[in-house]
Amino acid sequence: MKDEFPGKKTRAMLERGIPLFLNGLRYEEQLQKAARRGFRSAWQIVVDRAEGDFIWDLDGRRYIDFQNGWATNPVGNAHPEIVAAVHEAHQRYGFHYDHPLRYELAEKLLAVMPDSSLTRFSYEVSGTEAAEAAVYLALTHKERRHVIAFSSAYHGMSIATKVLSGLGGQFSRYLEAWQGGVIRAPYPYSDDLPAGLSQEQYVDYCLWYLDNHIPNSVVARDNIAAVLIEPGLAEGGNWIPPENFLKGVRELCDRNDWLLIADEVLTGLGRTGRMWGVEHYDVAPDILVIGKNLSGGVEPCAGIAARDEILGDNDAFGSGSTFAGTPAGCAAGIKTLELYERLDLVANAARLGGIAAGIMNSWEQYGIVRQVRSNGLLMGVSFCKPDGDTEARDWWYARAVRSRMLANGVWAISDREDTIRLYPALNMDEAVLREGLGIMEEAIRYVDQHGQTEGDSPAWPTGVAGF
Ligand SMILES: Cc1ncc(COP(=O)(O)O)c(C=O)c1O
Structure with missing residues (x-):
């Protein structure tokens, strides 16, 4: 699945945006930059359908939605x-x-x-x-x-x-x-x-x-x-x-x-x-x-x-x-x-937030994880260099983890900082939440072991949202 990611239809749609949008031009620029560095292209998707805890891209791939319309869907997609x-x-x-x-x-x-x-x-x-x-x-x-x-x-x-x-x-x-x-x-x-x-x-x-x-x-x-x-x-x-x-x-x-x-x-x-x-x-x-x-x-x-x-x-x-x-x-x-x-959505958000914190708090054991910062379902993980060199926060690791998550079916936010942010619906199914966090932990473990190149996704210019 990874080799074909993003799929043909998704890629074709992103390419349609090149002559139309500023972000389209940036997409092209990122593709070229990534290719020059010998990495995969920027990993992005275009939403074809959204329902409950999931979205689907144009190639029919399903993703667990931690991006959640940029934290706007308290009861999941298109209730x-x-x-x-x-x-x-x-x-x-x-x-x-x-x-x-x-x-x-x-x-x-x-x-x-x-x-x-x-x-x-x-x-x-x-x-x-x-x-x-x-x-x-x-x-x-x-x-x-x-x-x-x-x-x-x-x-x-x-x-x-x-x-x-x-x-x-x-x-x-x-x-x-x-x-x-x-x-x-x-x-x-x-x-x-x-x-x-x-x-x-x-x-x-x-x-x-x-x-x-x-x-x-x-x-x-x-x-x-x-x-x-x-x-x-x-x-x-x-x-x-x-x-x-x-x-x-x-x-x-x-x-x-x-x-x-x-x-x-x-x-x-x-x-x-x-x-x-x-x-x-x-x-x-x-x-x-x-x-x-x-x-x-x-x-x-x-x-x-x-x-x-x-x-x-x-x-x-x-x-x-x-x-x-x-x-x-x-x-x-x-x-x-x-x-x-x-x-009873607020109580449910507190319950799910507690479950998520129980899982995520152990992630600081990974060299590339700097801090887990959460309050309820306002959840985020910041990243650094794996050798403990914390002189500067490192957004490359966040991008790499986030890209691998995406390829493995979880959509989260990593835009302008060194942090991946997760804002699930307040009524997300507990099993889906656990599955999504499991995929995220695998991505963290993978990038921790292999470095950033495999899941690499180049920087997006400041202010470009959505990827
Ligand atoms: C704290 C805060 N204030 C204001 C805004 C702007 O809201 P909108 O994007 O709906 O204009 C946002 C959006 O993310 C926000 O997080």
Whole structure:
């Protein structure tokens, strides 16, 4: 199977993209680069069909889906009840701005908020727009000009969210001068800590930086509107914050009169085994950013929730594009939240996350595995050179492992960092989860023993998603 991978039809489709897309050109470039190095071509697939825990490529090969529509399918691919609800909304309403489903979804969301003070909502199409709306809401409510955001954070691909994201390098090239009101602060990583600091010391430093360095050296305390934080830096490498960091940020937001915005586009709605990531830290945000899972993996739906005095009395704030809160999107959200209740999805995610952690935590025995970083079903493994040379993280090993997984029937994410990330559906069948992790461990063992060349897949330029 490996020799023919990817299959003929898949390869032909990828080649069709060469004259059409920028990614198509990059695909061709990667093929040539790989060939020059004597490696296999970049291993990619094109989805032909998706159902439940699986996807199939154009050549009929089946894959266990740990990529999961980039963490958007809480109940697996194309759940029939969500598809039906969306179809019904399309038939009944087409697209109109005001319709009963907007109201119904907001009432359903109210019931699952991490704090009872979050009572007012605004819809958006994407997580990107929702993150922007949250920041704009904070600035206009506080009538201040600055927001603090973190290194390695990811908030989207628009100009504003690129600037808010902390991915650096190519990710926001030519936007360097657009940083404007964004103040970057260090996130408490669990690896590569500066100056030999312990994790506890580094957390203290990060909190000190927020509470002292920024107000004393960067921007006046009373010109900062909010701190924007993900309770788990998913796209930036699956970094899980220590408990006292989130608590410390909440405490200093209260003391400094700053709002706390939790971007839970990826961590929210059960991904971490709690309804919201902030619940692990016993912290309530002032503004919550919601996306991905709310779509049920079928129809875009996103938005923000905020305290009434923040979103209820703010003449300056305005947000929401033409397609925000579509009937079909709201129908997807309503049916999805109904399924959360009926299938007890959050508890199931916690159970599956525990099983996965039990398997994955032993992987640090492999020379190429640097860290296993998981919280519930927000799962990731970072890689390094096998000889213990940890001077730099090594994304080549992540790509090699991920490529072998793909060839052996498991689809996972490895894009711009040295990490492979796994975001299965919250109701994935336990046997499928175990099988997928078994294939991943075999790939790790193989690359650990044979080096990166066999499963090699060249680097993708920063920001190219999907492979
Ligand atoms: C934390 C976070 N915020 C915002 C976004 C952007 O969401 P979208 O891609 O739906 O615009 C993402 C997407 O991955 C995300 O992970």
